[in-house]
Amino acid sequence: MESSYSKDKEEDSEKALIRPKSDKTKKGRDMRRSSEALTFELVSRHFCMPINQAAKELNVGVTSLKLRCRELGIPRWPHRKVKILQTLIDDVQELEKDTEPVDGHRTRRVVEMLQQTKKLIEERPAMMLDKKTRQLRQACLREKSRRKKLMGHGAGDSSMEIGDEIRNDSAACRD
Template sequence: MALSREEIARYYHIPISQATRKFNIGVSLLKRQCRKLGIKRWPSRKLISLQELINHFKAEHGDAQPQEYTREIITRLLKEKKKVEENPNYQLPKNIIQLRKRSFKARYKKRKSMGLKLAITNPREENEPTPLEIIYPTNEKDYEELDDSYDGDCDKQD
């Protein structure tokens, strides 16, 4: 089965395993066909990452009109996404990669601080154990006492 570059390009935005289901072929066969067409690596992760970055900058301002520099960033990201769609072997510029890293780090810190805020606003009850204490109890009452009077059959062999 020979696939054209245009047929394959329609599915760049989804993972390769899902794309193979659309073509009703195996992953190895699609990869082999991509290599014949000069596609070294399936570009879905790169495209998804760029789209998440675009969504991040759009969501940053909500319904309000984004500032000029934000519009420029979104426009540049859309251009880079288009270049990847046209040429899946396209290497993203270092400044876009750096922007992606910074954005990810900012979202991570925001999620982490939200978790701390939730922990502060929803304090545990005094006797309620933490999840770590449930896994590793620290008080002796949670442990079962072992009976030392075990008579194993192997001890009484004559």
């Protein structure tokens, strides 16, 4: 009896080794072939979205996409870097509206520099953000936080102080 049990075990393990691995999904797509067909240009068009969504759009699994990215020299999915840069561009453009008469040319140059950095990240995803960009991001985050505090800091006293400051500034401009 022991010999038949061990023999069955051996046959099961052999069957497991012999069984062909299928890369086909329920719809009949060959996942291995489609992931090999992914080029850097095709993958880079999807850097603006999370990797799960990009995998769905490209009709491949997330793991297959990650493996193909490593083969293409993309160590990490750059969605967060791209998103950070786009948010920073939007923030600087919003600040440009407020400060256009004072330093409009300067903010336009910063926006152009950020757009160029975003383009470089899309071309070379392994590239890190430079120190100036990180400092600018921190400054924008501080400014957003400061504005949020001013807008939501108590309904009574702080709004009166802000209104008084605006009135005082406008009165000083008239004189």
